[in-house]
Amino acid sequence: MSQYADIAEQLRERLGALLExxxxxxxxxxxxxxxxxxxxxxxxxxxxxxxxxxxxxxxxIAQIRLALLRIENGTYGTCSNCGAEIDRKRLEARPIATRCIKCAA
Known part of the structure; x- marks a missing residue:
């Protein structure tokens, strides 16, 4: 089970609501x-x-699908800019985040 299974579930629920x-x-x-x-x-x-x-x-919807894909392929939680780990609290607050807080600033 992925360490981000709970976030993935929230993303899937949000995706369903947005598609509707x-x-x-x-x-x-x-x-x-x-x-x-x-x-x-x-x-x-x-x-x-x-x-x-x-x-x-x-x-x-596109951002959520990309986040789910990153969870699936194991790159979720890694900053796309510097490669550092994105803090779990940031991901919980903004599950579509692709950059750590330092790079996002």
């Missing part, structure tokens, strides 16, 4: 536009905001 939210947003974005021009303008403005939220979700 992203699916809801994508469903909302697929709706047909109303015939009314004013309603279309409102819908397009709403869609633009939703697209921004979707981009943020997709970026976090």
């Amino acid at each position: 939210r992203a699916e809801v947003i994508e469903d909302d974005l697929r709706h047909p536009l109303d015939d009314d021009w004013e309603e279309q303008a409102i819908d397009l403005a709403d869609d633009e905001a939703l697209e921004g939220v979707d981009e943020v979700l997709r970026a976090e």
Whole structure:
């Protein structure tokens, strides 16, 4: 069992929740536009905001998937910049961290 099994479980739970939210947003974005021009303008403005939220979700999803991959291949917890071990407390606070606190500063 990996020393980061608990963090991996938290990441998988977060990933599941984000994927569900992203699916809801994508469903909302697929709706047909109303015939009314004013309603279309409102819908397009709403869609633009939703697209921004979707981009943020997709970026976090990608970061979580990469963190899970690092756990799987044994590189999780190693700073990508200096190669030092990332403090466990940092990983618990920010499980997608790729750099130690010194390199992140």
